[in-house]
Amino acid sequence: MLELIPLVIILAFLFETMDSCAGMGFGTGLTPLLFLLGYEPLQVVPILLISEAITGFTAGFFHQEFENVNFNFKKSLNRETKIMLNIALLGIFAIVLSVFLTYYSVKLEKSIIQTYVAILVIVMGIIAMFKLKSKSSSYKPKLLTLFSVLAGFNKGIGAGGYGPVVMLGQIFSGIYEKTATAIVSVSEGLVSVAGVAAFVLIPVFSNQPIGIDFYLLPSVFTGGFIAAIFSPYLVRVFPNKLWRIVIPVYALVIGLYVLLKLYVL
Amino acid sequence: MMIEEVGYLAKLADKELTMTQRMKIKKSTLKRIGLAMLVYFSTMITFSRVF
Numbered sequence: 001m002l003e004l005i006p007l008v009i010i011l012a013f014l015f016e017t018m019d020s021c022a023g024m025g026f027g028t029g030l031t032p033l034l035f036l037l038g039y040e041p042l043q044v045v046p047i048l049l050i051s052e053a054i055t056g057f058t059a060g061f062f063h064q065e066f067e068n069v070n071f072n073f074k075k076s077l078n079r080e081t082k083i084m085l086n087i088a089l090l091g092i093f094a095i096v097l098s099v100f101l102t103y104y105s106v107k108l109e110k111s112i113i114q115t116y117v118a119i120l121v122i123v124m125g126i127i128a129m130f131k132l133k134s135k136s137s138s139y140k141p142k143l144l145t146l147f148s149v150l151a152g153f154n155k156g157i158g159a160g161g162y163g164p165v166v167m168l169g170q171i172f173s174g175i176y177e178k179t180a181t182a183i184v185s186v187s188e189g190l191v192s193v194a195g196v197a198a199f200v201l202i203p204v205f206s207n208q209p210i211g212i213d214f215y216l217l218p219s220v221f222t223g224g225f226i227a228a229i230f231s232p233y234l235v236r237v238f239p240n241k242l243w244r245i246v247i248p249v250y251a252l253v254i255g256l257y258v259l260l261k262l263y264v265l
Numbered sequence: 266m267m268i269e270e271v272g273y274l275a276k277l278a279d280k281e282l283t284m285t286q287r288m289k290i291k292k293s294t295l296k297r298i299g300l301a302m303l304v305y306f307s308t309m310i311t312f313s314r315v316f
Contacts, residue, residue, distance in 0.1 A: 079270075080271055
């Protein structure tokens with residue numbers, strides 16, 4: 001019997017709305033909340049990856065539909081498509097590495113690396129807020145590669161914070177906020193597909209199969225999917241100057257939330 | 266503005282259209298939203314049979 005949990009649907013909807021509008025927060029925000037509600041890691045982590053894979057592509061499709069971005073896969077790839085693929089490839093490499101490290105029990109001090117990512121996100125958020133008044137700059141591909149590698153490195157060592165670093169990195173590199181959001185959505189979709197594959201395949205190959213509990217999937221999928229259609233519309237309708245404020249403020253909130261979770265809650 | 270510029274379409278919509286004009290949804294987009302909802306319901310039916 002299919003069971004839908006209203007609270008999980010609402011939470012998934014809210015966090016996916018913010019993720020598809022501001023390019024971050026679905027995993028970082030929703031995972032600890034679901035743990036607090038008493039769900040186990042194997043009920044939460046793979047389900048969020050599956051959901052993020054579907055919603056990432058859905059949001060990307062509707063970002064394209066609402067003209068927040070112009071991906072072009074025909075003939076030669078345009079710049080926006082190349083940027084998305086570059087970010088996604090680095091993320092895919094990182095997430096496979098991250099799952100390997102987890103399964104082969106390479107122990108890194110989780111609280112230290114999460115503190116480092118939280119501080120990095122807060123600092124980037126503050127810098128982005130200081131840059132609010134400056135005019136949008138020209139596209140800087142080298143800087144974007146640097147931030148993509150940094151975000152991939154963070155994800156690879158299991159610290160999360162991939163969305164905020166890639167999103168703010170794009171803004172620092174001169175990419176228009178609305179378009180950066182769309183690029184992150186599709187990149188995260190591709191990275192999540194790799195994450196799901198790694199989550200399922202690596203334990204199988206290492207003869208340690210794991211049992212994924214799909215109990216939360218219908219609820220997370222319902223909230224996330226509806227948000228993935230709705231959010232690109234919000235991004236189109238509201239002016240870019242609003243997203244220029246929302247994105248760094250939300251990054252600050254996420255960074256502070258991670259620090260609070262680590263040291264206070 | 267060159268067509269290859271990153272974010273060209275979004276910038277153009279912000280520059281040329283008012284917020285009310287940006288609120289309008291094309292018929293083709295409405296159709297695609299309908300199709301997406303069909304995909305959603307099909308997926309939920311699949312979930313109800315599988316899980």
